[in-house]
């Protein structure tokens with residue numbers, strides 16, 4: 001068994017779509033980044049890379065490389081998952097938390113869960129996605145950005 005954890009933050013700005021957990025969520029702002037800035041998929045990729053001792057997504061997909069400009073984070077996670085499989089591991093389970101004052105994530109959680117399970121080649125029951133506000137405190141509470149964190153457990157195939 002191997003355990004890994006991930007944490008990431010992206011700024012919320014006008015004029016960008018909100019792509020989170022591999023889906024597009026209707027909202028007046030979106031996340032800013034070199035890629036599509038899917039903070040949840042980045043967190044999951046970092047957790048998986050941590051579990052196999054492979055550093056982080058910045059090491060594998062540098063934000064100085066134009067190849068990753070506006071990159072689809074689902075493709076980045078798929079690449080990371082190939083590394084996980086090459087090491088002989090599969091998903092045991094993953095638990096994720098989105099930290100966002102707005103928008104309300106509850107209507108989108110099951111769709112994200114299904115998409116993440118698809119990307120990790122697992123059943124939805126192995127994936128949990130939660131959301132919390134920070135009670136209007138801090139940068140997430142002011143709606144300036146969204147953070148997420150995840151813990152992943154891998155088991156040998």
Ligand SMILES: Nc1ccn([C@@H]2O[C@H](COP(=O)(O)O)[C@@H](O)[C@H]2O)c(=O)n1
Pocket residue numbers: 099100101102103104105106107130131132133134135
């Ligand atoms: N962006 C969010 C944040 C929270 N939720 C849901 O609301 C519940 C209560 O949140 P608190 O921060 O007040 O504890 C939380 O457990 C989530 O179910 C949400 O949907 N979207």
Ligand SMILES: C[C@@]1(CO)OP(=O)(O)OP(=O)(O)OC[C@H]1O
Pocket residue numbers: 008032033034035036037038042057058059061062063064068069070071
């Ligand atoms: C994904 C990458 C690469 O496009 O860019 P960002 O979208 O800026 O994301 P971040 O979590 O800051 O770091 C990883 C980057 O290398």
